[in-house]
Amino acid sequence: MDISSSVIFTDDDFYSALVSLGAPDNDNILKWTCENSETAVAVLRKFVSSGADVLCLPALPFKNQDSENFQNDKDFDLFRKIVSIYKEAIKGTAASISGKILPSGVTAEPFGEVPVLDLLNIYSSQALVLAELGVDLIICDGFSSLADIRMALLGAKQANLPVIPIMSYSDEAPEFVPLSALITLNSLKASAFGLELFAYDDSTLDLIKSLSDFADTPFIIKISDDTPESRSFAEKLISLGFSVVGGKLTCNKFSERALQIKNKPPLLHTEYPDFSPIYAANATDIFWINETAGSTEPLVCSVDMADELVTLSDEGYDIITVKVDSFDDAYQFSLNSYIADLPIAFLSDSEEALEAALIFYCGKALIDSRSEIAKEVLERLACWYGAVIY
Numbered sequence: 020m021d022i023s024s025s026v027i028f029t030d031d032d033f034y035s036a037l038v039s040l041g042a043p044d045n046d047n048i049l050k051w052t053c054e055n056s057e058t059a060v061a062v063l064r065k066f067v068s069s070g071a072d073v074l075c076l077p078a079l080p081f082k083n084q085d086s087e088n089f090q091n092d093k094d095f096d097l098f099r100k101i102v103s104i105y106k107e108a109i110k111g112t113a114a115s116i117s118g119k120i121l122p123s124g125v126t127a128e129p130f131g132e133v134p135v136l137d138l139l140n141i142y143s144s145q146a147l148v149l150a151e152l153g154v155d156l157i158i159c160d161g162f163s164s165l166a167d168i169r170m171a172l173l174g175a176k177q178a179n180l181p182v183i184p185i186m187s188y189s190d191e192a193p194e195f196v197p198l199s200a201l202i203t204l205n206s207l208k209a210s211a212f213g214l215e216l217f218a219y220d221d222s223t224l225d226l227i228k229s230l231s232d233f234a235d236t237p238f239i240i241k242i243s244d245d246t247p248e249s250r251s252f253a254e255k256l257i258s259l260g261f262s263v264v265g266g267k268l269t270c271n272k273f274s275e276r277a278l279q280i281k282n283k284p285p286l287l288h289t290e291y292p293d294f295s296p297i298y299a300a301n302a303t304d305i306f307w308i309n310e311t312a313g314s315t316e317p318l319v320c321s322v323d324m325a326d327e328l329v330t331l332s333d334e335g336y337d338i339i340t341v342k343v344d345s346f347d348d349a350y351q352f353s354l355n356s357y358i359a360d361l362p363i364a365f366l367s368d369s370e371e372a373l374e375a376a377l378i379f380y381c382g383k384a385l386i387d388s389r390s391e392i393a394k395e396v397l398e399r400l401a402c403w404y405g406a407v408i409y
């Protein structure tokens with residue numbers, strides 16, 4: 020599937036079209052959709068004929084994050100009917116169906132009480148259910164936390180389907196740094212990088228253009244409003260080579276946008292010849308690393324390692340090397356990793372410990388090539404978790 024030229028019809032677009040036909044603008048809209056399935060199929064087919072390549076399903080009806088047992092819930096039968104409506108709508112066409120994963124609503128350690136692996140299981144369970152229902156790709160939408168969407172992406176990858184993460188950006192969420200998010204999510208082999216916007220001014224455009232220099236996957240912009248300002252902004256983005264989704268457009272306006280996306284130019288990148296191809300990232304910063312980078316002696320993990328991380332960050336090193344010999348080492352470091360403001364290189368002789376460290380780390384990590392683990396194992400872990408062997 021060529022995401023770069025695909026036109027995505029979101030569930031918000033679908034809801035907007037249904038409401039215009041008399042559907043309730045509340046939680047009963049899915050029930051109404053099932054009761055009026057012929058109308059819903061006709062709406063979806065109309066947008067497919069207007070250029071939609073991907074139809075995005077509503078999110079799964081999970082309750083209390085019980086993602087393993089919710090198939091027994093009556094809401095799952097409703098959702099299954101929605102899937103059948105979508106499948107009926109794309110019969111005889113080349114259109115695809117996307118599943119949708121939303122933020123879990125829980126906060127993982129170290130800033131919350133939920134274990135990281137439990138959060139990963141929540142998302143992987145959802146992804147596997149979507150795959151079982153027959154979706155063609157998965158969109159992780161509405162996230163403002165890199166730690167959260169990173170777990171969603173890792174979980175969604177379990178389904179062996181293309182995954183598109185979309186993060187919500189606004190000035191009111193300063194903890195979300197778009198460049199670190201883009202680097203981290205692209206390293207995890209996301210099929211595209213998406214950014215949901217709520218402002219359509221020159222500073223926002225400058226931000227997007229600067230990010231595009233570092234994007235090595237298709238760049239998708241989500242716009243939720245249908246206003247003259249948002250439509251003008253969308254057209255400007257498409258003319259620069261970005262894809263745009265959302266906007267709750269009428270069918271005619273959607274057809275115009277689809278044609279624009281199909282004919283958009285390639286996304287241009289500024290070349291930076293002085294930059295090293297090796298880079299790392301944490302939740303807030305990106306680090307360019309050259310061959311002369313100085314690394315610390317291997318840091319032993321412990322409960323009380325915060326002070327040492329602060330000290331090492333202030334002593335002029337370029338990289339902090341962390342020795343992880345066990346799952347407990349990886350876990351202890353994860354509780355303190357946010358303190359480090361330098362790139363992290365994991366040194367380990369244990370495949371299990373190294374994998375745990377890479378799961379927990381919120382960013383693009385380095386793997387110390389001195390690790391006494393088979394080369395093919397290091398390469399597999401680096402590929403899956405978006406790390407660089409250094």
